[in-house]
Amino acid sequence: MAYLELKNIYKTYGTDENATEVLSNINLSIEEGEFVAIVGFTGSGKTTLVNLINGLLEPTKGEVLFKGKPVEGTSHERGVIFQNYSLLPWLTVEQNVLMAVKEAFPKREKAVYKRKAAYYIDMVGLTPAINKLPKELSGGMRQRVAVARALSMKPDMIIMDEPLGALDALTRGTLQDQILNIWGKDKRTALLITNDVDEGIYMADRIIPLRPGPNATLGPEFKIDIERPRDKTEMNDNPNYKKTRNAIIEYLMDIGEERKSQVSEEFVLPDLAPKDFVNQFR
Amino acid sequence: MKQSVTLGKVTKFMGLGFLSTFKDLFTGKLEKEDYKAFLRKVIVPVASVLLFLGLWHLGAKSLYNVEAEFRIEKALNEQGQVAADEMAACIASGDISCQPNTLPSPSQVWASFQSLLNDHALISADKAAFKEKTATLNEKRVAEGKDPIVYTGRPSFVDQIFRSLKTVFAGFFLALLIAVPLGIFIGLSPTLKSAFNWFIQIFKPVSPVVWYLLVFMIVKTLLIDSSEDSSFSISFIAVGLCSMWATLVNTSMGVSSVDKDYINVAKVLKLGNFQKVFKVVLPSSLPLIFTGLKITLSVAWMVLIAIELLAQSPGLGLFVWEEFQNGANDSNAKIIVAMFVIGIIGFLLDRLMLSIQNAVSFEKTDAI
Incomplete structure (x- = not known):
C-alpha cells in the first residue's frame, strides 16, 4: 500500500458560474522513503495541491490517503515548508522552532524543548543566529529556520512548497544539499514542489509534471536513475541525466505551446472586491 | 553585536530628530x-x-x-x-x-506664565510650611486613630496639570481595559461582531458632553451613600468611554485580519485555540492595537478639558473655565497659557505613544 495516495482529486474554487476547477483528476501515490518532485509552471495549482496534501484544504471530490487513512486537517506527521517561509516575525529563531517542538511533543520539561530546538537549529547550521529575529537574517537563513521548524516536529513526511524559489542560485545549491542530507539520514518520505527541472532531477527519485491549470492534472512520471549521492558537475556528463532532462523539458515545452494556442479563449474575471471591514464600523 | 544607546538614536526614536541636528551644529559636525x-x-x-x-x-x-x-x-x-x-x-x-479685555499679546501671556510659576512656588512653600506645622499634631492624631489634617488650600497651576494627567491616564487605562479585550473577542467571532456592530456605530459618534451626562447619571446613583467627591471618578470614566472607540475598532480589525500565512502556520503546527490567540493572533495585531491606543490617548486628552469643565473636577479644564468666569485682567492671558500647556502635553503624549508603537511594530516583509 502506498504511503501517500491521492485518488481522483478534483478541487474547485468558488461556486456556480464563478467556479474554477483548479485541479482535476489528480492521481498520485508515493511510497515510504521516496523523494518525489512535482514540477509545474507558475500558477498551475501547485500550492493548492500541497495544501490538499498537508490538510489545509479539502478536495472538492476524491480522497487523500496518508498511511491508508483519509487526511482530515493538518497533522504533525506531515511537516510543511512554505514557499514564503512564514516565520513569525516577532519571535526569534529559537522561539520559532520552540513553538513547533512544544506542540509536537507536549508535556516535556523546558530543558528538553530547548535541547531539541537547539539540535534542529544546529542541523541547519544556524546556531550562531539562534537569538536573532527573522528580519535580521538573509533569505536563505530564514528558509533554513523554516526547515528546522518543520523537521523539529519529527514528521514522517516532509512536504516542500517551492522552498527555494526565492533564493539565489548559490544559496539554493547549498540548501538543496542540506535538505538531501537530512532526508538521507533517516530516509523520510519527501514531496518537493518546484518550478526548476534541474532541482527536481538533482533531488528526487521521480519527477511528475503538473499540467497547468485550470483543470491541472498530473502528467506521466519520469524516473531518475542516477545513483546517490549525486554530484552536480558529474551529473552534467551523465547520459541518463541528459536524456531525462531533455524529455521533461520537451514535455513541459509542448504543454506550453498547447497552452499558448488556447489563449484565444476569453477569461471572465470574477467580480471580487476586498472585504470592507473598516467601513462597517463607520 | 551590542547596540549602544546614543543621543541621536534616542531622539530619532522619539521623533525628535531635530535635536540631534542642533547638537551637530554646536559640535561643528555639519x-x-x-x-x-x-x-x-x-x-x-x-x-x-x-x-x-x-x-x-x-x-x-x-x-x-x-x-x-x-x-x-x-x-x-x-x-x-x-x-x-x-x-x-x-x-x-x-x-x-x-484695561480693554481682549486677546492678550505674547508678552502678556509670557508674564502670566511666570506669575503662574511664582504662584506655584508660593503655594508649594505654603504646603511645605503647613506640613511642617501639622507634622507633630498629625502624628498624634494618627496614633489616636483619627484622620490626619490635610492641606485644603487652592491648587496651583502645576498641581492642576498633574491632576489632569492623572485623570487622563486613569481614563486611558479604563479604555484599554475595556476596549482591548472586547476588541479581541469581537475580532475573533463574527457573531459577536454583528452583535456589537450597532452598539459601536451608534455610540462612537456621541459627543463627550453627552457621555459626561450619562456617566454622571449612573455614577451619581452608584455613589449615593458615599460622601466623597465623585468628580474625579465621573470625569475619568467619561474620558475613558469617549476615547475607547478607536482602540476597540482597531483591535477588532487587527485581530480579524491576521495574515493568512500566520494562520496557516498555526494550523500546520496544530496550535490550540488559546495558543493560537496568544501566540499568533495577538502578536500580529499588536501594531494595530497600539495605533488605536495612540488615537485613544490623544482623544482622551482632547475631551478631558471639556469633561473636567463640566464635572467641576480640578484640572486644566476647570482652570480654563474658572479663569474665564473670573474675568480678572490677566485671566485671558492665563487661558492662553493653559492652551499652550494643553497643546504641548498633548504633543508629548502623542510622541510617547508613537515610540511605544514603533517598538512593537514589525513589517510583514521582515519574515519573508
Whole structure:
C-alpha cells in the first residue's frame, strides 16, 4: 500500500458560474522513503495541491490517503515548508522552532524543548543566529529556520512548497544539499514542489509534471536513475541525466505551446472586491 | 553585536530628530550639504514660530485698539468729553481698572506664565510650611486613630496639570481595559461582531458632553451613600468611554485580519485555540492595537478639558473655565497659557505613544 495516495482529486474554487476547477483528476501515490518532485509552471495549482496534501484544504471530490487513512486537517506527521517561509516575525529563531517542538511533543520539561530546538537549529547550521529575529537574517537563513521548524516536529513526511524559489542560485545549491542530507539520514518520505527541472532531477527519485491549470492534472512520471549521492558537475556528463532532462523539458515545452494556442479563449474575471471591514464600523 | 544607546538614536526614536541636528551644529559636525537640511529643519521652523508670534502680537494690538476706542467712544456718548478724556488717559496709563479685555499679546501671556510659576512656588512653600506645622499634631492624631489634617488650600497651576494627567491616564487605562479585550473577542467571532456592530456605530459618534451626562447619571446613583467627591471618578470614566472607540475598532480589525500565512502556520503546527490567540493572533495585531491606543490617548486628552469643565473636577479644564468666569485682567492671558500647556502635553503624549508603537511594530516583509 502506498504511503501517500491521492485518488481522483478534483478541487474547485468558488461556486456556480464563478467556479474554477483548479485541479482535476489528480492521481498520485508515493511510497515510504521516496523523494518525489512535482514540477509545474507558475500558477498551475501547485500550492493548492500541497495544501490538499498537508490538510489545509479539502478536495472538492476524491480522497487523500496518508498511511491508508483519509487526511482530515493538518497533522504533525506531515511537516510543511512554505514557499514564503512564514516565520513569525516577532519571535526569534529559537522561539520559532520552540513553538513547533512544544506542540509536537507536549508535556516535556523546558530543558528538553530547548535541547531539541537547539539540535534542529544546529542541523541547519544556524546556531550562531539562534537569538536573532527573522528580519535580521538573509533569505536563505530564514528558509533554513523554516526547515528546522518543520523537521523539529519529527514528521514522517516532509512536504516542500517551492522552498527555494526565492533564493539565489548559490544559496539554493547549498540548501538543496542540506535538505538531501537530512532526508538521507533517516530516509523520510519527501514531496518537493518546484518550478526548476534541474532541482527536481538533482533531488528526487521521480519527477511528475503538473499540467497547468485550470483543470491541472498530473502528467506521466519520469524516473531518475542516477545513483546517490549525486554530484552536480558529474551529473552534467551523465547520459541518463541528459536524456531525462531533455524529455521533461520537451514535455513541459509542448504543454506550453498547447497552452499558448488556447489563449484565444476569453477569461471572465470574477467580480471580487476586498472585504470592507473598516467601513462597517463607520 | 551590542547596540549602544546614543543621543541621536534616542531622539530619532522619539521623533525628535531635530535635536540631534542642533547638537551637530554646536559640535561643528555639519558638512556642507547638511546646511540645506539644517536650513529646512531648524531655520524654517524657528522663522515660522517668529512669524506666528509677530502676527499674534499685531493682531492682539489691533484688537486692543478696537476695544480701547470703543470704550472711549462709549464714555463720550454717555458721559461727555471729560469722561472720554479720563478714559483715554486711564487706558494709556495702563491702570488695571480700565484695561480693554481682549486677546492678550505674547508678552502678556509670557508674564502670566511666570506669575503662574511664582504662584506655584508660593503655594508649594505654603504646603511645605503647613506640613511642617501639622507634622507633630498629625502624628498624634494618627496614633489616636483619627484622620490626619490635610492641606485644603487652592491648587496651583502645576498641581492642576498633574491632576489632569492623572485623570487622563486613569481614563486611558479604563479604555484599554475595556476596549482591548472586547476588541479581541469581537475580532475573533463574527457573531459577536454583528452583535456589537450597532452598539459601536451608534455610540462612537456621541459627543463627550453627552457621555459626561450619562456617566454622571449612573455614577451619581452608584455613589449615593458615599460622601466623597465623585468628580474625579465621573470625569475619568467619561474620558475613558469617549476615547475607547478607536482602540476597540482597531483591535477588532487587527485581530480579524491576521495574515493568512500566520494562520496557516498555526494550523500546520496544530496550535490550540488559546495558543493560537496568544501566540499568533495577538502578536500580529499588536501594531494595530497600539495605533488605536495612540488615537485613544490623544482623544482622551482632547475631551478631558471639556469633561473636567463640566464635572467641576480640578484640572486644566476647570482652570480654563474658572479663569474665564473670573474675568480678572490677566485671566485671558492665563487661558492662553493653559492652551499652550494643553497643546504641548498633548504633543508629548502623542510622541510617547508613537515610540511605544514603533517598538512593537514589525513589517510583514521582515519574515519573508
